[in-house]
Every structure is written in C-alpha cells, then in structure tokens.
Amino acid sequence: RLALPVFASDALSSVAYAPDEVLLTLAIAGGSAVMISPWIGVAVAVVLITVVSSYRQTVRAYPSGGGDYEVATTNLGGNAGLVVASALLVDYVLTVAVSVSAGVLYAASAIPALRDHEASVAVGVIVVLSLINLRGLRESGRVLAVPVYFFMGAVGLTAIVALARLALGTLPAVESAAFDVVAEPGYEHGLVGAVGAFLIARAFASGAAALTGVEAVSNGVPAFKKPKSKNAATTLALLGGIAVTMIVTILFLANKTGVRYVDDVSQLRLNGAPVPADYVQHPVLSQLAEAAFAGVPVMFYIVSAATGVILFLAANTAFNGFPILSSILARDGYLPRQLHTRGDRLVLSNGIIILAAFAAVLVLSFDASVTRLIQLYIVGVFVSFTLSQLGMVRHWSKALATEVDQVERRRMMRSRVVNSIGLSLTSAVLVIVLVTKFTHGAWIAIVLMACMFVLMKAISHHYSVVAEQVRYVPTDESSRSLPSRVHAVVLVARIHKPTMRAIAYARATRPSELEAVTVAVDPAESAQMLREWEELGIPAPLRVLDSPYREITRPVMQYVRSIRRRSPRDLVVVFIPEYVVAHWWEQVLHNQSALRLKTRLLFVPGVVVASVPWQMAAAPGVPTKISGPVTTHGDRQRNARA
Amino acid sequence: RLALPVFASDALSSVAYAPDEVLLTLAIAGGSAVMISPWIGVAVAVVLITVVSSYRQTVRAYPSGGGDYEVATTNLGGNAGLVVASALLVDYVLTVAVSVSAGVLYAASAIPALRDHEASVAVGVIVVLSLINLRGLRESGRVLAVPVYFFMGAVGLTAIVALARLALGTLPAVESAAFDVVAEPGYEHGLVGAVGAFLIARAFASGAAALTGVEAVSNGVPAFKKPKSKNAATTLALLGGIAVTMIVTILFLANKTGVRYVDDVSQLRLNGAPVPADYVQHPVLSQLAEAAFAGVPVMFYIVSAATGVILFLAANTAFNGFPILSSILARDGYLPRQLHTRGDRLVLSNGIIILAAFAAVLVLSFDASVTRLIQLYIVGVFVSFTLSQLGMVRHWSKALATEVDQVERRRMMRSRVVNSIGLSLTSAVLVIVLVTKFTHGAWIAIVLMACMFVLMKAISHHYSVVAEQVRYVPTDESSRSLPSRVHAVVLVARIHKPTMRAIAYARATRPSELEAVTVAVDPAESAQMLREWEELGIPAPLRVLDSPYREITRPVMQYVRSIRRRSPRDLVVVFIPEYVVAHWWEQVLHNQSALRLKTRLLFVPGVVVASVPWQMAAAPGVPTKISGPVTTHGDRQRNARA
C-alpha cells in the first residue's frame, strides 16, 4: 500500500509534460493538426496498458526483484544486460534533468520572478535535492503519500470539475484558445503525406514520455513489502490505470478547451498579429486548471504547486534508484567494487554527486528546456523495455521446454503471449522514437549509453585480468618462497620520540640487519644529527644519504633499490615513523612526504613498508574522536611523517 | 635593469585606475569639486615619494631581501610580522581582483560586446592566468619588458602630445566635458565644511591606490640581480619617479580637458537632461588618448590595449609573489609546512588555486566593480607600509645604540629621519584610509586579515604543541623500551598470490606468533575458504572473525585490540597484502577498505601496519610509468587490497 506513493511520483509526474509535448509537436503543422491529439493520447494509453501488463508478468517471474537488468542478463546474456544497465543509468540522469526542468517550468509559470532564470533555478533545485540525499534524509512512504495524493486529488478534481462543466456547457475556453497557430515552414498543408505522417509519429514518440517512470517500478521491486511481486504487480496496475486515465483526460480536455501550446511563441497570432513579447505560455495542466476553476484563481496556484512538488519528488526517486543500480553493477564487476558496499555513506555520496553533476550539466546545456531534454529521455526507457520484454519471451520459452504440468504450461503460454505483444509494441515504439527523434537529440542519449557501455566493459575486463594474475596455483612456488634474510631500514627525519619508537619496534622484529637512514637536505644539520646520534648511543648505525637537489624521495628509493640489487633474496622492511593526529585538519599540517615515499616504495618488489605510528594527544579543549564504528570522519585521516 | 619590467606592471598599472577613483569620488560633490583633483594628485605624489625614499633605506638595510614581513618580525616581534603577513596575503588577492577588473573595464570600453559581462570575463581572465601559472610558464624579464615599455611609451606619448597641443591651444575637450555633474544628495553645496573635508580625504585615500605595487618591489628584493639592494633601490627610484609623473600629469590633463568621470552615470546631465541609456563612460586614460589623438581614433584602441595588458600582467605578478610569501610563512611554521618545499609543483599549484579562487570570489561578489574593490585594496598595503616603517625606525635606533663610527652614525641618523617621516606619513594615510573607507568596504579587508592572523596563529600553536610532545629526552626510556614478543597477523581477503606472498614475508620476519585472519562477511564463503586453506597446507593458522553487520574494519579492530589487551607488552604487526596497479584510474577500481583499515589501525598504540605490495603488470598496450623522478602522477597512486 505504501509502495504506491514511493513510485507514483516518477510514473504520474509524466502527465505534467507528456501532453504538452504532444500538443506542441502537432502544432508545428498548425492549429488544425492539434485536433488529432486525443487519438495520440489513446495510442499512448494502449502502449502504456501493454507495457504495464508485460511488467506484471516480469515481477511475478522474478519475485526477488532485479528488474530489467537481471531479466536481460539472465535470458539474453551479459552484453544485453549491460546495454540495459547503460540505458537505465542514462535514464536516471534524464529523469532528474527532465523532472526538475518541468518542475521549474510550473514554478516559473506561477511565479513571474523566476522567469528567464529557469536554468539557474533548476540547478539550484538539483543541488538542494543532492544535499537532502547526502544528509540521508529519506522520506518514508507515509510522508511521500501526502504530496502524491494531493497531486492526484488536484488533477482529479480539475478533471471532474472540467468534465462536469463541459457536460453542463459552462466550461470556458482557455486564454490561449484566442490564438491562431501558424504552421512552421514546410508544414503549411497540415498533416498530409509522408511529412504529416512523420510528424504524427514524432508527436506519438513525445507522448510516449508518459511511460517513463514505469521502468522505475519494475527496477524497484526490491523496495516493495512482501509479498513483493504481488504488491509490485498491484502497484503497476494501479499506477497504469491512473496514468492512462490522466493522459487521455488531459488531452481530451485540452482539445475541448482549445489549448494552444507551442514550442516557439512566434507561431502564435492574435487576430493576425504576433502575441505581445510578455505573453507567458502556461503548461497545459495549469491552463486546464485556470479554465475549470475560472473565477477561483487560487486553484491555478494550487494545481501548479502540486505539480511542481510531484515533479521534484520524481527527480528525488532517481537519487534513490541510481545508487541501488550502481551497487548491483559493482557487485557484478562492471563498476568500481567499493560501490557495492551497502550503507557506506561515502559510496552513496559519490553516486549522488555523480548523478547530480550529470543532471546539472544536461540542464545547463539545454537551458532547462523540457522540450529539448525530452528528446533524449525516451530512448533509454524503450531500450530497457524492449530488451526486457525480449528476455521475458526467452524466459517463458525456456521454462516451457521443461515444464510438464499442463495448468502451469497454459499459464506460461499466456504470459509469453502478453510479453510477445509487449515486445512487438515496445520495439515498434523504440524504432519510432529512434527514427523521429534521432537528429533532435536522441543521438546524444545513445552516445552517452555507448560511453557507459564501453566504460563498464573496460572495468569488467580489468577485474578479470587482475583476477587471472593473482590466481594462486599451488604448484607455483614463486609466491610462497621464503626470503632468506630481513634487512630493516628505519627512516629518520629528526631525533625525536617517534623515531626512537620506530627503532625499538624494528629491533623487536630481530632483523638480520638493521640501520637508520636519513637524507642530508642540509649538510650542516645532518652532521649535527650524526654527532647527536652517536652521543645518545642509539643502538642502530645512522646512514646519511646525500641529496644534491634537496629531494627526499629519490635518494631513499635509490638506496632501497641498491640493497635489493646487492642481495636480491633479502626482504627489505622499511620502517616509517608516522605522526597520527586526531583531526584531519591537523593532518594537513604535517608533511606529506612520508605518504609519497610509501606510495613509491610500494612499486619496488620485495620491499615491505611498515608504518610505526606515534599517536599524538589531541590539543587541549578539542574533543578527540578516533574510536567507535566506521566513520567517514576517521577514514579521511591520513598519516604522515612530520 | 631587467628587474624594472618585472615589478613595473604592478606599480605602474595603478595609474590606470587611481586617477579615475579620485575624480569619481570628488564628483560626488558635483562638477566644480572635481577642479581640485590635481592638488590631490600632488598630495599622492608627496606620499609616493616619501614611501619610495623610505623603502630605499629598507632594501639597503636588508640586502638579503625578505621585505616588510622580515623587517616587522625582526624589529617589532612575531605578532607584528604576522599582521604584516596577513595584510600582504590579502593584498595579493586584491591585486588580482582589482587589476583584472580594471583590465576588463578597459577591454569593455574598447570592445562593446564585453559590456554587461564584465564579471564573467574577469573570472575567465583569472582562470586563464591560473592555468598559465599552473603550467609553469614564467615570463622572463625580457619578454615582460615589451608590454611594459609599450605601456610606458603609450602613456608617455599621450601625455606629450596632449601637453604640446595644450601649449599650442589645439587640445580639444574630451567628449564627456559636455556633461554637467550633479552633486549627490547632501553635497549640494560642494566641498564645504566637515562633509567637504571628509570627501577630500576620501578622494585622497582613493588616490593612494597609486601606491599599491610599491610594496611588491620591497617584498620582491630576493628576485633582483646582485647587487640586490642597489638594484632594488634604483628600481624603486625609477618606478617612483615614473609613477609620480604619470599620476600628476594624468590628473592635470583630465582637469584641462574637462573629463567627467562618475560612479553612477545618472549623475550626468546633458543640457539639463539625463544622458542616453547607452552612454559608455570610458576610463580617464582612454578619454585623454581620445582627446590627444583626436582624428586618429586607432590610438584610443592602442592605449586601451596597452593598459589592459599591463593590468593583467600586474595580476600575474601576484601569482608569483603569493607562493613565495607562503613558502616563507611555512618555513616559519605559520602555514602548512609542505608549502615550504620549493619547486614542488603540487605545492605551487595549491597556492595558485587558492589565490585564484579568492580573487574570483571577490570579483563575483563585487561584480568586477573597480570602485567597490578598491575600497578593500589600500588598507592592507598601508598596514604593511606603516609597520615596516616603524620597524625601520626601531632598526636604526638599535643600530645607533652600538655604532661608534661617527660617519656611519650620521648616515644612520639620516636614514632614521627618512623612515620617521615615512612612518608619520604612512600612518597618517592609514588612519585617513580607515576612517574614510571603513564603512565602504575596508572592514571586509580587515576581517579577512584578522581571519588570516588567527589561522596562522593556530597553525603555529599546533606545531609547537607537537614539537613539545615528540621531544626526545634520553632519560625517558618509554619510547625506547623494546617490546618483548612480536605477534604477526596477516589479513586475508581471498586465497591468491598476494596473500601467499604476505604470509611468506611475515614468516621471514620470524615472529613469536603468526596467524592469518579473515572476516566472515558471507559464512558459506569463509567456510569454503577454511577448507581450501587446510587442503593447501598453508603454514599459518587461519582465524575467521564473525561480522554480523558485514563490516570489515570493526571486527579486525576489535581482534587487534583484544591481542593488545591480552599481552600489552607484545608488538602486533599487521601484514596487509596490497595490489599496486600502474595507473591511478585503475586504483579507483580496487577496494579502498585496506586504506581505511590501515588508517584506523594507526590509531591503536603498539600496532605496526606492514604493507606487502603485489605489483600488478600493466594491462597490455597501456604504457606503465612507475619509476623515474618524483612525479605527481606516481604520487597520486593509492594502495589498497583488492
């Protein structure tokens, strides 16, 4: 029951922009072309019903969840799965970009001060959403339910009042009905011939944006309460029904009230003259609210606010879904493995920041234009739909090959038919989307998907190369061979307690050979150190390495390599005294040369780097926090020699 | 000889904005008030000559260089030195912000397309300057000489032509001379009473911006050729003479040609009516070039270009000076010590980026307005001047207390008189600047200086606390006491070659006790590992640690602590097998949990963390770069267990 609100925002928010895109695409061929918009609504509704029915099969067959990526991987192989994964990752980014841009469009329609600053405001909203998610404030289904039901109530009330007044003959025309729409060059004859058919296909492809969000439900099955598949199937049916009703009703009412909605207001004419420069084109839903509640202007603001909020919530769901998918891909070796560590704040943060950054780049590149962003949006969703349906058809065929129970077989065959219809319809829509939108921006989404695919392939390749290299074969003794002697080297910067402790610890390991080594950056200083060293009678000889260029790392590296050359079978253990301070900002104050040296020494075979920490007391008055559970605070602390 | 061009850009570029600020400040009291501007020029010239004479004493007394910070520290103590250092750091930031904003002002005056985008263009220039400096492209004095002499030539030619035409009576009035300047409310009676005197003081304080850049010479003595002090003194005298001539001439000519320059063009009237909205107010120097070369419009562009370039070069000098001062402050323990490492690209880069970021924030905050930024600029310079002069007076008094040679004593007394005059004049100007500009923005510079002062104090305190804690006292045996036994723990994630090598190395150190430890994230997996471990006959017992919450770090930490509790006198050496890959982007793909664990283990006393590296071969076709001199490339590589 509570799963509905969680997924509803993404799925239902599409009605805030899909009808508008249908209308403005048709308007390219002039005012009369727009009349066919309800029929495009019906076509979209048919696809939506088919896709929802297909997905109800999917969630039943894969009750553990996993969504399109799992279905494609299991039934069509890793590459198909990776294509779906690439499509879905791009889809999440576009869900944020499109939803936020649309939300800002509604906000700017109601609040004139926001106009002309849409892109900046949208980036601001994205930043706020990331901060909310970085802070880990997850809304429970209960909290989310309020705006979702409020939006459904607002749209429902608008529709009912409008339909009632239509029946009574008291529904006024919208303000924009007064305009004439001039066809763009090349479309002067309306929807005729190949050009007209192509434009109808394009309008339908834009209307298919109404289906975005359905994939979010099917990929989010793990988030449902048990019984997961049953709940997911019910949610899908409910959301599908509501979405279909909304989209068809909105396009029907837009037609009846004479809504004019165009991409470029220069297409509009008022009694033959262009519209004034300050004319503001409200979104279709807002225009309907204005007409339905004519005389009660506050309802326009209520509907706009409800729609804006639901759109921002839709963007927010991507912030939940993106890290989940990343984690699954990391588990399978397609993304950096640490992304799989669940519950790790740092890992989650990276996902949130990456998603927000890509979405912000898109919003800025396309100036927060919903119409331009939507060209990129639908491709990924339908790639995912199509491959998933193909996978399901394969799934049922495989299952039928072994199933003997006749009742079960009939159920499976019915399911296969549903998924086959889904496959043919989604692949047909995918082709229409590709053909009609490729040059309008869909190619960008395809390039992004291809980049993700190649990147994930490369990561997967790297992991398998590494796994091969480190595989242990018991007959190969090279990695087990015991070094004959241990040569301990203690690095000394100054004579102080950390150095003394490092020498004591090095002595405790009873090496075959033990020496202290220092770099002579300042000859006078190191001569003084050598004198002091002997006076103190420190139980290890001190070797001074020359450094004509005042470097630290290079002389040490050269010396360690010379030991290795002299006695290649020896193990060299380099002991490095390190300051450990309580706060990361204190750590910044300590020389990073130890960290650099350690990193470089790791590249010399046969050398072990041993850090001997000296724990500093915290400065008085500053609380120390070094123990307790894994915290990112402690993790950020780096260690270094003073 | 070549030192002149290096420092000239900062010192001379001030004439591109200082006269403008004098004129627009006086214009607040209306057109007639502006008539006194040449006298303010003379006052500024007197201060400039005095300051230059004073600094010629300083560079002679401190031939090693070191500048105001050294003079104040040596003679007035560390806190005074730190105040000067804070002032100079803020001064460098403002040099960039003011010079770039002024340069963009000239550019926008000549190139209409840049207008209304000044702030963005200025930030772009700052970014370009940082990139040039990050790339390490240092211009030699020889290259810098070209634009500097070009600028001096352009201004000189303008002045000579204008003066000649003035003498011949053929110098035309500037375009803006046609305007009347309306006094702002409260100043209707002109420069009368306390209000008038205060405005004159404010105009003088603005004109003192002409002195900025002199401090750059005195702080840059180390950069001079030998004999340094003689060359620096000569350069100071030359620059002072040129600057004085320029500023007085410009203000004189501006007066004669009737230049009107105001902060807000709504102050201007043309025959009683406001000026048209598209009127562009050119900078004073450009207006003079227009008048002097009336009929040769190209000269306006040449003078504008020369001035813009010299201003950007002035900003560039701050990118050289800021890291030098930071390095000196780091040497003295006031800034993170690694900033002292000369020639380290990474360190230099941090300085450049910090300087650019602060300057960009200022430019954006003040919308690249030179008039608003200049309110912040002069305070720091005069704090530095005043304390430096006070230090010099103290210096001569101390020297006189021991000097017996009468010739020398007379010379010293003369020098003390010069510095005393410098002190009284610079402190008087500092008071005037503080009083007249405090509420106009100087308070921001003072707050920034105070923040820097407190920060550097805190850093210095931290270093002294640490030095005290680690001081080695031979009678205190605690840091030399030898642990009785060594308990070796090898961390195991999987059975692979890196693990085997870590066990072999751990055995080679012949510990009193040796065990392998793994964390049971997945019980089935670890049971399987335990079986395999025994089958392979690996010569170390494997201990499996439970992890109910699938954590890695916490169980290991708890286990290591339990060993320490059981036998507190034992040394625990934790061996961690680590993958070492050839490229940092490959490292991203390996789990960072080893790094985290190492960091956490460093906080447990009596535990040594030993990294046993497994050097991965590079992927075929990708060149490996892991040896050679210290590179930031190699340094970025982090090490982690797979």
Ligand SMILES: [K+]
């Ligand atoms: K939808």
Ligand SMILES: [K+]
């Ligand atoms: K979506």
Ligand SMILES: [K+]
């Ligand atoms: K959606």
Ligand SMILES: [K+]
């Ligand atoms: K100057």
Ligand SMILES: [K+]
């Ligand atoms: K300066």
Ligand SMILES: [K+]
């Ligand atoms: K300057």
